[in-house]
Amino acid sequence: MTQHLAAPAAHTTETRTDWWRGAVIYQVYPRSFADGNGDGMGDLAGIRGRLPYLRDLGVDAVWLSPFYASPQADAGYDVADYRAIDPMFGTLLDADAVIRDAHELGLRIIVDLVPNHSSDQHDWFRRALAEGPGSPLRERYHFHPGKGADGELPPNDWESIFGGPAWTRVPDGDWYLHLFAPEQPDFNWEHPAVRDEFRSILRFWLDMGVDGFRVDVAHGLVKAAGLPDIGSADQLKLLGNDVMPFFDQDGVHAIYRSWRQVLQEYAGDRILVAEAWTPTVERSAYYVRPDEMHQAFNFQYLGTSWDAAGLRAVIDASLAAMRPVDAPATWVLSNHDVTRHATRLANPPGLGTQLRTAGDRALGLRRARAATLLMLALPGSAYLYQGEELGLPDVTDLPDAVRQDPSFHRADGQDGFRDGCRVPIPWTTEGSSYGFGTGGSWLPQPTGWGELSVQAQTGDPGSTLELYRSALALRRARPGLGAGRAVEWLDAPEGVLAFAREGFVCTVNTTAAAVRLPAPGRVLLVGGDDGVETAEGTVTLPADTTVWWAV
Ligand code: NOJ
Numbered sequence: 190m191t192q193h194l195a196a197p198a199a200h201t202t203e204t205r206t207d208w209w210r211g212a213v214i215y216q217v218y219p220r221s222f223a224d225g226n227g228d229g230m231g232d233l234a235g236i237r238g239r240l241p242y243l244r245d246l247g248v249d250a251v252w253l254s255p256f257y258a259s260p261q262a263d264a265g266y267d268v269a270d271y272r273a274i275d276p277m278f279g280t281l282l283d284a285d286a287v288i289r290d291a292h293e294l295g296l297r298i299i300v301d302l303v304p305n306h307s308s309d310q311h312d313w314f315r316r317a318l319a320e321g322p323g324s325p326l327r328e329r330y331h332f333h334p335g336k337g338a339d340g341e342l343p344p345n346d347w348e349s350i351f352g353g354p355a356w357t358r359v360p361d362g363d364w365y366l367h368l369f370a371p372e373q374p375d376f377n378w379e380h381p382a383v384r385d386e387f388r389s390i391l392r393f394w395l396d397m398g399v400d401g402f403r404v405d406v407a408h409g410l411v412k413a414a415g416l417p418d419i420g421s422a423d424q425l426k427l428l429g430n431d432v433m434p435f436f437d438q439d440g441v442h443a444i445y446r447s448w449r450q451v452l453q454e455y456a457g458d459r460i461l462v463a464e465a466w467t468p469t470v471e472r473s474a475y476y477v478r479p480d481e482m483h484q485a486f487n488f489q490y491l492g493t494s495w496d497a498a499g500l501r502a503v504i505d506a507s508l509a510a511m512r513p514v515d516a517p518a519t520w521v522l523s524n525h526d527v528t529r530h531a532t533r534l535a536n537p538p539g540l541g542t543q544l545r546t547a548g549d550r551a552l553g554l555r556r557a558r559a560a561t562l563l564m565l566a567l568p569g570s571a572y573l574y575q576g577e578e579l580g581l582p583d584v585t586d587l588p589d590a591v592r593q594d595p596s597f598h599r600a601d602g603q604d605g606f607r608d609g610c611r612v613p614i615p616w617t618t619e620g621s622s623y624g625f626g627t628g629g630s631w632l633p634q635p636t637g638w639g640e641l642s643v644q645a646q647t648g649d650p651g652s653t654l655e656l657y658r659s660a661l662a663l664r665r666a667r668p669g670l671g672a673g674r675a676v677e678w679l680d681a682p683e684g685v686l687a688f689a690r691e692g693f694v695c696t697v698n699t700t701a702a703a704v705r706l707p708a709p710g711r712v713l714l715v716g717g718d719d720g721v722e723t724a725e726g727t728v729t730l731p732a733d734t735t736v737w738w739a740v
Contacts (some may be wrong), residue, residue: 190500195692198535199247202454203721204650204685207399207458208249208250208458209458209460209483209484209517209570210517210569210671210672211248211517211568211569211570211668211670211671211672212249212250212297212570212571212671213247213248213249213565213570213572213573213661213664213671214248214249214251214252214299214570214571214572214573215243215246215248215250215251215252215570215573215574215575216251216253216254216524216574216575217236217251217252217254217526217571217575218231218525218574218575219231219232219233219236219253219254219255219256219278220264220265220277220278220611220613220631221575221611221612221613221614221625221630221631222236222575222613222614223235223236223238223239223616223625223626223630224613224622224625224626224627224628224630225237225238225279225626226266226626226628227627227628228277228592228626228628229622229626229628229629229631230277230278230631231278231613231625231626231726232277232278232279232283232432233256233274233278233279233280233283233287233292234279234283234285236253236287237286237287237290237394238295239616240287240290240291240296241570242643243293243294243296244294244296245658245728246578246657246658246661247657247658247661247662247664247665248296249296249297250296250298250299250400250401251291251296251297251299252295252299252300252301252572253287253296253298253299253300253301254301254525255268255301255303255405256274256275256278256279256284256300257270257271257272257273257274257275257303258270258273258274258275258276259268259275259308259310259398260308260309260310260372261277262308262370262372262373262595263369263370263373263595264300264302264525264594264611266369266373266405267303267306267307267308267309267310267370267372267373267444268307268311268721269307269308269310269311269312270311270312270622270662271303271393272330272390272393273304273434275391275724281397283726284397285397285398288397288398289398290426290695291542292398292623297400297401298398298399298400298614299399299400299401299402299403299460299462300394300399300401300402300403301378301402301403301405301406301647302387302390302391302394302402302403302404302409303404303406304378304387304405304406305368305375305376305405305406305409305410306367306368306369306374306375306376306406306719307373307374307376308372308373309371309372309373309374310372313326313330314330314491315373317329317330317332317365318359322334322361322362322369322609323367323669325550326499327363327376327382328377329376329380329382329383330365330366330374330375330376330377330607331365331366331374331375331377331412331416332363332365332709333363333364333365333366333416334362334363334364335358335362335363335364337630339357339431340364343355343356343358343364344356344366344416344418345417345419345599346365346418346419346420346424347366347368347416347417347418347419347424347434347435348424348425349367349369349370349371349433349599350367350368350369350425350428350570350596351369351595351596351599351600351605352425352596352600352601352603352604352605353599353600355367355368355435357371366412366416366508367599368406368409368435370595370596370599372595373642375409375412376410378410378411378412378440378444379411380431382467384444384447387444387448387527387541388447388448388451391448391451391452395451395452395454395455395459396602399459400457400459400460401459401460401461401462401483402460402461402462402689403462403464403621403666404445404461404463404464404482405641406460406464406465407441407445407463407464407465407476407482407485408436408437408441408463408466408476409435409436409441410440410441410444411438411439411440411441411444412434412435412438413434413435413438416434417434419433419434421516421675429466429468429488430468431468432468434491436466436467437465437467437468437472441476442475442476442478445461445463445476445481445482446480446481447725448461449461449480449481449482450630460482460483460484460523461481461482461483461484462482462483462484462485462486462519462630463476463477463484463485463486464486464663465485465486467484467485469506469510469568470503470506470507470511471490471506471510472511473485473486473487473510473512474510474511474513474516475514477511477514477516478514478516479514479515479516483516484516484517484519484570485516485519486519486521486572487507487518487519487520487521488521489503489506489507490503490504490507490520490521490522490564491521491522491523491542492526492542494538494539495534495538495556495560495699496538496628496684496699497681497683497684497685497697497699497700498688500686500697500699501562501678501686504567504676507520507569507604508568508569508674508675508676511569511674512674513600517568517569517570517674518567518568518570518674519569519570519571519572520564520567520568520569520570520571521564521571521574522557522560522561522564522574522577523573523574523577523610524572524574524610525574525607525610525611526542526607526608526610526673527542527543527607527610528542528543528544528583528585528606528610529574529576529577529581529582529583529609529610529622530553530557530560530561531550531557531577531580531581531582531583532544532547532548532550532553532558532582532583532585533553534552534553534556534560534614535547535548535550535552535553535554535582536553537554542607543604543607544585545585545587545606546585547582547583547585550582552733554580554582554653555717555718555732555733555734556717556733557577557580557653558580558653558656558716558717558735559617559697559698559716559717559733559734559735560698560735561577561656561657561660561716562656562660562695562714562716562717562735562736563686563695563697563735563736565660565661565664565670566581566670566688566690566693566695566735566737568670568671568672568673568674568675568676568690569671569674570671571671573657574610576614576659577657578653578654579614579615579641579642579643579646579653579654580652580653581611581614581641582642582655583606584608584609584612584632584634584635585606585610586635587609587612587632587633590708591608591632592605592608592634593632594606594607594608608632611632612630612632612634612635612638613625613626613630613631613632613634614632615634615638615639615641615643616642616643616644617639617642617643617644617695618639618640618642618644618645619639620639622634623638623639623642624642624643624644625693631647647683651719656714656716659714660714660716660737663714663737667691667692667693669690669691669692669693670690670693673690673691676688676689676690677689677690679694679709681696681706682704682706683700684698684700684704685697685698685699685700685704685706685730686699687706687709689709689740692737692739693713693737693739693740694709694710694737694738694740695735695736695737696709696728696730696735696736696738697734697735697740698717698731698732698733698735699731699733700732700733701732701733702732703729703730703731703732704729704730705729705730706727706728706730707726707727707728708723708726708727708728708738709740710738710739710740711738711739711740712728712736712737712738713736713737713738713739714736714737715734715735715736715737716734716735716736717731717732717733717734717735718732718733718734719732721734721736729730
């Protein structure tokens with residue numbers, strides 16, 4: 190694929206001080222954050238009530254996972270109406286109140302946009318089904334006749350990301366494509382009505398005052414012409430490594446260029462963030478050329494294990510990849526699709542990002558705290574996932590009967606362990622659902638969850654919550670930390686990372702043993718093991734510990 194990284198110059202008026210370049214963005218997963226009406230499901234009223242908590246935590250923006258009208262076949266990533274709020278989350282008035290209150294508190298709001306597929310209950314899809322083969326509405330999705338004598342075979346060999354074939358046959362004989370669950374039919378982005386509709390949806394939410402969009406499956410909208418077979422029996426293993434005919438096709442970029450133009454019709458710095466699982470960070474750079482999106486999630490960073498050489502390599506590659514397009518690098522350790530980093534790092538490396546084992550919890554928490562301080566010392570924008578500031582582990586022992594992740598059921602329980610990071614978060618030490626709400630919680634919370642609550646950790650200087658608060662306050666006080674595009678690596682023993690930023694040094698010991706180094710300056714903050722000792726110009730860095738230094 191040949192494409193040019195250099196973008197047409199004229200399109201942007203942004204300056205290096207744009208808020209998003211070094212922003213810390215906190216992901217709220219609405220069903221699990223706070224329940225305002227006591228039905229056991231988080232909602233917009235709950236979120237509104239907790240906005241002051243997020244302001245005090247010190248984040249710049251809040252990204253809300255989908256709250257749109259949806260049958261919830263994939264926890265809201267199956268949208269039936271892009272301009273309506275699901276009653277389980279509230280109303281458009283509630284959304285308006287969240288956006289207004291957030292702005293008054295100095296927080297920006299980013300909403301999730303799901304353009305690759307709709308729900309099978311979307312008006313277009315329902316009508317397309319009802320009208321039968323040949324209906325013009327079927328052209329807005331990928332409806333095709335099957336192969337074989339009676340069309341009994343799917344149109345090609347693509348597999349769903351959630352397991353099983355990516356095609357479902359409808360009673361009249363046609364097949365339709367769904368890269369995810371059958372309840373999530375893929376739009377046909379070659380159709381002008383689809384393109385027009387999404388520009389209109391963008392305007393609807395921009396008019397509501399949102400500051401940006403996190404774009405779901407941003408790499409999936411355009412499929413290779415002719416929908417060619419992949420020809421491999423084990424397709425899911427190819428994902429993320431090879432270019433697939435349904436992912437990362439060059440045609441997606443024209444869509445994002447047109448969306449950028451829509452955003453530029455609006456005042457304020459509104460942003461587009463790509464959820465694009467590309468094979469390399471270099472491929473991610475194409476999504477953030479100056480006339481396309483603003484940021485792309487760095488999943489290569491998320492997937493790197495706790496190892497100094499690997500981390501240094503991915504940091505260097507990420508910064509280098511973003512330089513030619515003048516986009517900020519981004520960093521992320523947890524989200525609603527992967528095992529929380531406190532649990533990933535508690536397990537041996539190489540197990541992937543969806544784990545079933547709790548591992549060594551103390552080790553995982555120590556490393557998670559160290560990993561977060563490393564992330565927050567890097568230039569660019571950082572994404573936090575609700576509850577990581579409490580050091581929450583994944584809930585790895587949820588009974589199968591309560592699991593709701595559609596991929597768990599489609600993959601016969603071999604895969605799909607995303608419920609473990611979606612358990613409602615604890616706010617108080619006691620009480621119904623530990624302060625999540627007054628009516629229980631849609632996924633069971635583990636016993637002892639209250640000990641990890643916001644209430645239990647507030648004011649405890651050794652808590653993970655206070656570590657996050659301190660780190661975010663220091664980062665705000667030193668805007669240079671999020672800005673810039675490079676780190677200066679310093680000499681360090683094997684297994685240790687040391688780098689300088691303006692007036693600042695970060696040292697990270699990823700090994701299992703304490704390491705002695707020359708002390709670079711005055712200790713600002715410690716994440717990991719608190720037993721850092723400085724004496725006569727040297728420091729002893731405990732295992733799995735990051736230290737921030739003023740120099
Ligand atoms: C990515 C979302 O983060 C995930 O939760 C969802 O299942 C898929 N896209 C499909 O929309």
